[in-house]
Amino acid sequence: xxxxxxxxxxxxxxxxxxxxxxxxxxxxxxxxxxxxxxxxxxxxxxxxxxxxxxxxxxxxxxxxxxxxxxxxxxxxxxxxxxxxxxxxxxxxxxxxxxxxxxxxxxxxxxxxxxxxxxxxxxxxxxxxxxxxxxxxxxxxxxxxxxxxxxxxxxxxxxxxxxxxxxxxxxxxxxxxxxxxxxxxxxxxxxxxxxxxxxxxxxxxxxxxxxxxxxxxxxxxxxxxxxxxxxxxxxxxxxxxxxxxxxxxxxxxxxxxxxxxxxxxxxxxxxxxxxxxxxxxxxxxxxxxxxxxxxxxxxxxx
Numbered sequence: 205x206x207x208x209x210x211x212x213x214x215x216x217x218x219x220x221x222x223x224x225x226x227x228x229x230x231x232x233x234x235x236x237x238x239x240x241x242x243x244x245x246x247x248x249x250x251x252x253x254x255x256x257x258x259x260x261x262x263x264x265x266x267x268x269x270x271x272x273x274x275x276x277x278x279x280x281x282x283x284x285x286x287x288x289x290x291x292x293x294x295x296x297x298x299x300x301x302x303x304x305x306x307x308x309x310x311x312x313x314x315x316x317x318x319x320x321x322x323x324x325x326x327x328x329x330x331x332x333x334x335x336x337x338x339x340x341x342x343x344x345x346x347x348x349x350x351x352x353x354x355x356x357x358x359x360x361x362x363x364x365x366x367x368x369x370x371x372x373x374x375x376x377x378x379x380x381x382x383x384x385x386x387x388x389x390x391x392x393x394x395x396x397x398x399x400x401x402x403x404x405x406x407x408x409x410x411x412x413x414x415x416x417x418x419x420x421x422x423x424x425x426x427x428x429x430x431x432x433x434x435x436x437x438x439x440x441x442x443x444x445x446x447x448x449x450x451x452x453x454x455x456x457x458x459x460x461x462x463x464x465x466x467x468x469x470x471x472x473x474x475x476x477x478x479x480x481x482x483x484x485x486x487x488x489x490x491x492x493x494x495x496x497x498x499x500x501x502x503x504x505x
Contacts (some may be wrong), residue, residue: 216256219248223260230267231381238277238412241294245284254292261285264301266332275308291437299324313344337366341425351402358395359427362388369443378421382412388424395430405433455479 222244229235241264247259265281286303303321305311318341323336365388369378382388389411396407407430415424415502455461462478465472 209397215251217252219244219251219253220256220260222247223263227263227267231375234380236267239253241281245281254288255294255297258288258292258294258297258301260287261288262297262304263303278304278308279310289438296328296330300330300333303333303340315348318344326395331364331368335368338364339391342391345395346398351398354398355395358391358398361391362395362425366389366421369421377419379415382424388412399430403434403451406434434445455501 212456226237226240226244229237237329244260244264248260251257253260261281261284264286265278281303284307285297289298289301302311306313306317306321311317312341321337324336338357342361345351345354345357365382367380372378372381379400392409392411396409399405399407406414410424410426455464455475461475466476
């Protein structure tokens with residue numbers, strides 16, 4: 205029995221590695237191999253992997269819609285997942301599926317759905333999927349006449365893309381990743397258009413064509429020029445649209461921050477992190493503390 209269990213585990217890992225290799229091949233070489241996707245779909249079906257099959261389908265579904273615009277094909281993949289969902293529901297997989305279906309317009313979005321997406325983003329913390337979730341939220345916020353919320357979501361999408369590529373050692377691969385996601389430049393264009401229309405401010409954005417291979421990719425994600433052209437009111441409106449900073453909306457400077465500190469050590473650290481994050485438009489931050497006696501490093505996030 206143990207041998208059979210190990211064999212089954214190895215087969216599952218082998219199949220999922222093939223799915224990962226397919227995605228990596230696209231992102232590194234730009235190869236959209238539909239035939240290989242179909243072969244993998246058939247193999248997953250034969251192996252009857254249930255949850256792993258759903259995971260594999262959703263991973264493969266990301267390439268056609270957002271990277272190649274093949275919405276008809278991705279819908280075919282996702283309909284297969286919808287059938288499996290009836291028997292093999294799993295919250296994290298259901299969330300991935302919903303985001304992809306929202307993205308291709310299969311499900312209609314309303315304000316209640318938008319709140320649900322935001323709540324699940326914070327709950328599951330899946331950067332690769334959350335890029336698309338924030339683009340959806342940003343685009344819908346524009347339609348609903350909420351430019352500050354839109355800018356906040358779109359900036360977060362850019363920040364997530366940066367987080368996904370910053371540790372890729374090869375500059376050409378970094379640029380290729382941004383291009384193949386079609387996200388970076390499209391997001392920047394939406395931000396620029398929203399700021400110009402809603403705030404009446406002209407923005408000169410840096411697009412991927414403006415980045416040379418010998419330049420730091422950080423230049424592409426540098427928001428300081430954007431922040432510099434905004435007045436305090438516009439900046440605060442963008443920040444206040446993010447519920448993450450709701451409990452520090454009345455803290456406007458260091459003096460106010462200090463006056464809100466309490467005897468609760470963890471509460472103070474959380475407050476300081478949120479204040480720094482708000483001022484830098486960051487969604488996450490960490491404080492490292494070293495205990496001399498225990499010789500241990502503690503992380504607060």
